[in-house]
Amino acid sequence: MSHPHHRFDAEYYERFYESHASQVSSVAEVERLARFVAAYLAHLELPVRRLLDMGCGLGRWRTIAEDLWPKANYVGVEISPYLCEKYGWQQGSADQYRGRGRFDLIVCQGVLQYLGRQAAQRAVANLARLCRGVLYVEVLTREDWEHNCDQERTDGDVYLRPAAFYREALRQHFTALGGGLYLSRDALVTLYELEKLE
Secondary structure (H helix, E strand, O other): OOOHHHHOOHHHHHHHHHOOOOOOOOHHHHHHHHHHHHHHHHHOOOOOOEEEEEOOOOOHHHHHHHHHOOOOEEEEEEOOHHHHHHHOOEEOOOOOOOOOOOEEEEEEEOOHHHOOHHHHHHHHHHHHHHEEEEEEEEOOOHHHHHHHOOOOOOOOOOOOOOHHHHHHHHHOOEEEEEOOEEEEOOOOOOOOHHHOOO
16 A cells, blocks of 8 residues: 555545546535534534544535534644645644644544554544544445445555454444444433444
């Protein structure tokens, strides 16, 4: 697998995010996902005052967040020097980013599969340190690559680990809620037992 700093260039984002013929997801899909996340947080009565978008890419979550949580402070962090220069994101990685304060919502979409095993574990622990509410995480697993995704539109030059690897790492810090949502152990929320996946 090539080094992340060098591969996340204009060509990468054109292929997987900007070209209608080969994009992995559309703006409409991200908006639908964000509305789902917002509805679940409203159900939990968790206000979003601070949102961290870890691996923010083109900033699609920022645009939607302005509508869903107009008073929230949005922080976009991205490893790509190309995107940081183009959009003004903070440059950083999921395993090393040291933000100020904690966040009510952290979005980490399509990031962890680009990190080696130890870096991915550090990233989950770091996201837990930064999170005081809910983490939304989406990561390509070995099972997804083999059975669920469109391989023509999905970057397969990643670490294809079993889903169990991520579940175990997340379980140490979060309670799984389903739909890619994980509740911080520090969140002041009471869950009924069948609201939890584990």
